[in-house]
Amino acid sequence: MNKLFPLILLALCVSCVQPRPEPKEEAAPEAQAVKLEFDPHFSHTVFIWLKNPDSAEDRQAFETALETFLENSEYAQTNFVGIPPKATREVVDDSYTYQLTVTFASTEDQQAYQDEPAHLLFIEQASPLWNKVVVYDALPYKELD
Numbered sequence: 001m002n003k004l005f006p007l008i009l010l011a012l013c014v015s016c017v018q019p020r021p022e023p024k025e026e027a028a029p030e031a032q033a034v035k036l037e038f039d040p041h042f043s044h045t046v047f048i049w050l051k052n053p054d055s056a057e058d059r060q061a062f063e064t065a066l067e068t069f070l071e072n073s074e075y076a077q078t079n080f081v082g083i084p085p086k087a088t089r090e091v092v093d094d095s096y097t098y099q100l101t102v103t104f105a106s107t108e109d110q111q112a113y114q115d116e117p118a119h120l121l122f123i124e125q126a127s128p129l130w131n132k133v134v135v136y137d138a139l140p141y142k143e144l145d
Contacts, residue, residue, distance in 0.1 A: 039077040039103035040140050042110045049132040050097040062098070062129050069122035075113035076102045097130075110137070 052058045070079055080101045084094035104110040
């Protein structure tokens with residue numbers, strides 16, 4: 001189970017950010033403009049456990065640092081930030097506080113992101129708030145066109 005968890009999670013994350021099908025009925029203009037596209041070149045998924053997950057102040061500080069980072073990253077292509085749903089199946093781990101998936105155009109961009117000022121500032125601001133971080137990186141299993 002542990003070896004399959006990252007693959008299952010990645011598949012779920014990818015399904016969350018796939019382009020939406022064209023609406024059959026005429027939708028409001030703002031609804032038509034919202035289409036998401038997932039960059040499949042390099043996926044970086046991070047699970048974060050806050051020290052005080054019930055603290056509204058800690059959550060706000062973390063979210064502010066995270067949003068600032070995502071707005072200023074030179075290398076992150078697409079991103080998804082999530083919180084755990086209430087688990088209804090034994091295979092679902094909902095013990096984390098936040099989940100972040102960031103994609104990169106290449107392995108080199110992901111490596112450059114590790115040292116970029118926006119990422120380092122995020123770590124400086126947010127790391128006092130967490131007690132555990134787990135990272136899963138993935139490349140596509142098939143060649144991309």
